Amino acid sequence: MDPAEDSGFSTRSIHADEREAREGVNVGDVVSPIHLSSTYELDEVPTDTSLMDLDPGAGDFLYTRLGNPTRQLLEERMASLAGGTDGFAVSSGTAAVLTTVLATARPGDEIVAFDDLYGGSLKLLSALAEERLGMSVNFVDARETDNVAAAMSEQTALVLMETPTNPLMHLCDIEAIAELATEWGVPLAVDNTFASPVQQRPLELGADIVIHSTTKYLNGHSDGLGGVVVTDDPAITEEMRFLQRIALGNVMPPFDAYLVLRGIKTLESRVQRQASNAAALAAYLDDHDRVTSVYYPGLESHPQHELAARQMSGFGAMLSFELDGTPKQARTFLESLEVFALAVSLGGVESLIELPANMTHESIDPAIRRERGISDTFVRVSVGIEDLDDLLADFDRGFTTAFGG
Ligand SMILES: *Cc1c(COP(=O)(O)O)cnc(C)c1O
Numbered sequence: 001m002d003p004a005e006d007s008g009f010s011t012r013s014i015h016a017d018e019r020e021a022r023e024g025v026n027v028g029d030v031v032s033p034i035h036l037s038s039t040y041e042l043d044e045v046p047t048d049t050s051l052m053d054l055d056p057g058a059g060d061f062l063y064t065r066l067g068n069p070t071r072q073l074l075e076e077r078m079a080s081l082a083g084g085t086d087g088f089a090v091s092s093g094t095a096a097v098l099t100t101v102l103a104t105a106r107p108g109d110e111i112v113a114f115d116d117l118y119g120g121s122l123k124l125l126s127a128l129a130e131e132r133l134g135m136s137v138n139f140v141d142a143r144e145t146d147n148v149a150a151a152m153s154e155q156t157a158l159v160l161m162e163t164p165t166n167p168l169m170h171l172c173d174i175e176a177i178a179e180l181a182t183e184w185g186v187p188l189a190v191d192n193t194f195a196s197p198v199q200q201r202p203l204e205l206g207a208d209i210v211i212h213s214t215t216k217y218l219n220g221h222s223d224g225l226g227g228v229v230v231t232d233d234p235a236i237t238e239e240m241r242f243l244q245r246i247a248l249g250n251v252m253p254p255f256d257a258y259l260v261l262r263g264i265k266t267l268e269s270r271v272q273r274q275a276s277n278a279a280a281l282a283a284y285l286d287d288h289d290r291v292t293s294v295y296y297p298g299l300e301s302h303p304q305h306e307l308a309a310r311q312m313s314g315f316g317a318m319l320s321f322e323l324d325g326t327p328k329q330a331r332t333f334l335e336s337l338e339v340f341a342l343a344v345s346l347g348g349v350e351s352l353i354e355l356p357a358n359m360t361h362e363s364i365d366p367a368i369r370r371e372r373g374i375s376d377t378f379v380r381v382s383v384g385i386e387d388l389d390d391l392l393a394d395f396d397r398g399f400t401t402a403f404g405g
Pocket of ligand 1: 225
């Protein structure tokens with residue numbers, strides 16, 4: 001019922017035609033609407049507590065932190081694309097990693113992690129999991145599965161991997177590590193942000209949890225922050241529900257969920273175009289005499305090219321390269337580009353370029369950074385969907401400006 005026409009101004013300003021519009025929500029939209037409501041009007045006082053259930057039935061909504069139709073649609077779509085049963089959309093990729101750690105490990109437990117994880121994840125594991133939560137973290141070079149095997153123990157509660165990594169494009173063998181984790185009876189979580197579900201699906205390779213920063217390829221337009229966790233393990237699902245909806249209150253807002261849903265519709269087309277641009281740029285750089293090395297899993301010279309060909313379908317659109325020049329020439333190269341934007345982050349339709357030593361990896365001790373292979377002339381690129389010729393011409397401009405004709 002809408003309020004009577006002779007209701008007061010305040011009552012009408014809130015209620016006039018509101019219910020009518022709400023109930024007529026199915027007017028044939030070809031995209032589902034954004035449900036921004038934080039609370040839901042009930043038909044009657046509930047006589048059982050099923051609405052407070054962490055896993056309400058379809059269409060049962062009470063309060064948006066517990067469940068929201070827009071967020072739920074994204075979670076279901078992501079579960080489908082990642083090949084899992086349940087998805088959880090949270091406020092950032094970082095929050096997705098945190099939720100994964102808290103859902104699987106307790107104080108006293110050990111986490112075996114790739115030593116080349118995303119910087120924020122490394123920090124989360126050392127400064128939070130180890131220093132504040134009483135977990136211990138065993139960082140290993142997971143390019144060799146034997147190193148992971150050697151790190152496992154009775155205390156291990158989680159194996160946390162990422163592949164390919166940032167910015168060195170290291171890979172780990174998901175299938176082999178999943179077998180190892182199964183032998184020890186612990187879950188394997190894989191941060192799949194770089195490959196996206198278009199080019200790699202860890203759950204199909206035996207992982208139990210997959211993590212995505214939706215900020216990157218899934219949203220794909222550099223205008224929203226978010227994260228998603230997908231699992232096919234019922235016990236982990238229970239923990240995730242409790243953490244996301246109750247303990248952490250860590251949910252993706254409906255408007256952002258809508259943007260990711262919209263982004264996902266073109267995910268495959270974008271990623272394919274981005275990857276084919278990246279492959280062409282990698283070949284160009286590989287041939288250039290001012291470039292000493294190129295890091296791209298699609299190049300046959302990549303030490304793990306064979307593994308990439310086996311476990312990925314495509315080689316992604318992230319690449320790095322080492323310039324043969326001074327740090328000043330590297331800066332001039334980046335600053336002279338007109339199509340590539342000088343910026344951190346990745347996965348959007350626009351091509352981005354950055355100098356890890358001065359930007360994304362600036363906080364790492366310089367000696368350790370160099371030892372790991374990130375010099376002051378090491379450049380990282382997130383390739384977008386622009387016309388390849390324009391990207392190539394931009395690199396030509398950069399080389400000419402920085403190194404002369
Ligand atoms: C960006 C990123 C994250 C963190 O995601 P945010 O949305 O920035 O919190 C985690 N892992 C990888 C691989 C990333 O690229």
